[in-house]
Amino acid sequence: AAYAAEVVRGGLLSVDRGQIEAAQSLGLSPWRRLRRIVLPQAMRAIVPPAGNMLIGALKGTSIVSVIAVQDLLYSVQLVYHRTYQVIPLLLVATIWYALVTTVLSVGQHYV
DSSP: HHHHHHHHHHHTTTSOHHHHEEEEEETTTTTHHHIIIIIIHHHHHHHHHHHHHHHHHHHHHHHHHHHHHHHHHHHHHHHHHOOOOOOOOHHHHHHHHHHHHHHHHHHHHHH
16 A cells, blocks of 8 residues: 555656646646646556556465465365265366456456
């Protein structure tokens, strides 16, 4: 959260002070000044590092999903030892794994 706040703060500080003063001299309200003048220029500095944070979070999610899949298969083994029904359990685990990896793949595509 602190890194994200610094990304936004750095983007806002990247806007030249003269731009803000010009908007003030035109009589724009603080909200309109932020929305019309500051944010469009700040987004050029905010988007690249924010995108890097998102990609890093996605990679971390992929690592966690690998760990979660191992936990899923371990849970399947525990249930198997009680019920001795391996095929239905493995089918459920396969569907769950396919669902998780599909969601992550679609998310990666749009990032």
